[in-house]
Amino acid sequence: MGRSMQDADADLVRRAQRGDEKAFEELVERHQRFAFNVAYRVLGERREAEDITQEAFLRAWRALPGFRGEARFTTWLYRIVRNLCLNRLPSLRRELRTGDNLEQLLVDKGTSPPASLQAREKLAFLHAQLPSLPRKYRLVLTMRYLEEMSYREIAAQLDLPMGTVKTHIHRARRLLTERLQTWERGGGAAEEEEAEQ
Amino acid sequence: VVTELVPDGDLQSYVDGDLETEREAILAQNLAASPADRRRLDRLQDVIAALDTWPIAREPPHLARQIMAGVRASPQLRPVRLRWVDLIASAAAGAVAYLAGLLWFYLVFRTNAPPQVAAALAWLSRFSVTAVHHAQKLASSPALTWGLLSTAAAAVAAGLTLPFWYPTLREEALSLVGIPRD
Numbered sequence: 001m002g003r004s005m006q007d008a009d010a011d012l013v014r015r016a017q018r019g020d021e022k023a024f025e026e027l028v029e030r031h032q033r034f035a036f037n038v039a040y041r042v043l044g045e046r047r048e049a050e051d052i053t054q055e056a057f058l059r060a061w062r063a064l065p066g067f068r069g070e071a072r073f074t075t076w077l078y079r080i081v082r083n084l085c086l087n088r089l090p091s092l093r094r095e096l097r098t099g100d101n102l103e104q105l106l107v108d109k110g111t112s113p114p115a116s117l118q119a120r121e122k123l124a125f126l127h128a129q130l131p132s133l134p135r136k137y138r139l140v141l142t143m144r145y146l147e148e149m150s151y152r153e154i155a156a157q158l159d160l161p162m163g164t165v166k167t168h169i170h171r172a173r174r175l176l177t178e179r180l181q182t183w184e185r186g187g188g189a190a191e192e193e194e195a196e197q
Numbered sequence: 198v199v200t201e202l203v204p205d206g207d208l209q210s211y212v213d214g215d216l217e218t219e220r221e222a223i224l225a226q227n228l229a230a231s232p233a234d235r236r237r238l239d240r241l242q243d244v245i246a247a248l249d250t251w252p253i254a255r256e257p258p259h260l261a262r263q264i265m266a267g268v269r270a271s272p273q274l275r276p277v278r279l280r281w282v283d284l285i286a287s288a289a290a291g292a293v294a295y296l297a298g299l300l301w302f303y304l305v306f307r308t309n310a311p312p313q314v315a316a317a318l319a320w321l322s323r324f325s326v327t328a329v330h331h332a333q334k335l336a337s338s339p340a341l342t343w344g345l346l347s348t349a350a351a352a353v354a355a356g357l358t359l360p361f362w363y364p365t366l367r368e369e370a371l372s373l374v375g376i377p378r379d
Contacts, residue, residue, distance in 0.1 A: 024268060028261050036256040050257055057264045062274050126247030145248045176244040177237070184240075 009073045017064050028057055035081050041142045042085045056080045095136045129179050137172035294351040
């Protein structure tokens with residue numbers, strides 16, 4: 001997010017803190033899509049993501065006079081969204097602390113491969129795989145790639161050791177890489193591999 | 198930069214996510230020795246590209262309207278700022294309530310109050326609770342809420358401690374909860 005966007009946010013937040021509903025409405029217009037996507041990627045349900053986004057903005061509005069502005073508004077807002085997601089899925093907190101039997105996860109090779117190996121199709125294949133990842137992976141990947149947080153920030157916000165965060169991200173990527181490999185083999189990438197050898 | 202970041206071509210540590218940014222791992226592919234490593238890094242690059250371009254879903258068109266309807270119906274929570282004057286006023290109110298509470302319980306326990314007095318005291322008690330309840334709802338400042346809470350707490354404290362100020366009352370209080378006198 002650019003500096004001018006942040007400054008504009010800060011100004012809107014100051015006005016909203018004084019009870020200016022118009023200013024808050026503008027904040028809603030600016031950030032509803034990202035907030036919705038954070039919830040949607042974790043929960044995987046549009047309706048639930050809609051409820052969570054609505055509740056998050058409502059909580060933000062109520063608590064706004066106490067917001068000190070030390071963090072960016074968006075950081076604070078997405079944190080509310082994540083907390084609501086974790087409240088909605090009590091088992092997710094437990095799942096985040098535990099490892100997975102990755103081999104078991106790798107058994108599911110994802111959707112069947114199309115014939116062509118065009119780069120666009122490869123990307124589409126990978127995008128189609130993302131919602132089927134375990135939700136704890138979706139949460140950390142969203143924080144990393146949508147919110148562009150560092151491993152350290154993710155660890156702090158989820159109250160997890162940094163090693164656990166790295167492991168989740170690594171395993172999520174490995175899962176996707178393995179599925180891509182299977183897909184490529186099914187689509188004729190084997191020929192390319194043979195050529196390389 | 199890459200040669201500084203890749204200690205002795207330790208490719209596996211990059212693929213395992215030991216680095217803060219995956220892009221550095223992708224840069225390291227130039228140092229990859231075998232075609233298999235190159236293929237592996239190519240796939241990793243594809244995966245990261247997919248994560249970077251994870252499609253953003255469009256929110257429902259009515260979402261902002263719903264949010265603002267909720268906002269208009271919800272008051273903001275103003276932070277409570279306690280000042281010394283609030284604390285002193287609360288303490289004073291608490292002290293007065295404590296003394297009043299002592300007198301109250303003294304009258305109830307110590308005197309042989311006729312039934313009408315007892316009934317009046319009971320009615321006053323109910324009235325007080327209702328009054329406190331309504332006052333709290335109407336309280337425009339946190340100081341008033343704190344004052345009322347401290348007053349209520351002091352009144353309860355008076356009731357609980359009175360028997361210890363008056364030993365005879367303590368015996369009566371104990372008898373009330375089924376512990377007989379000597």
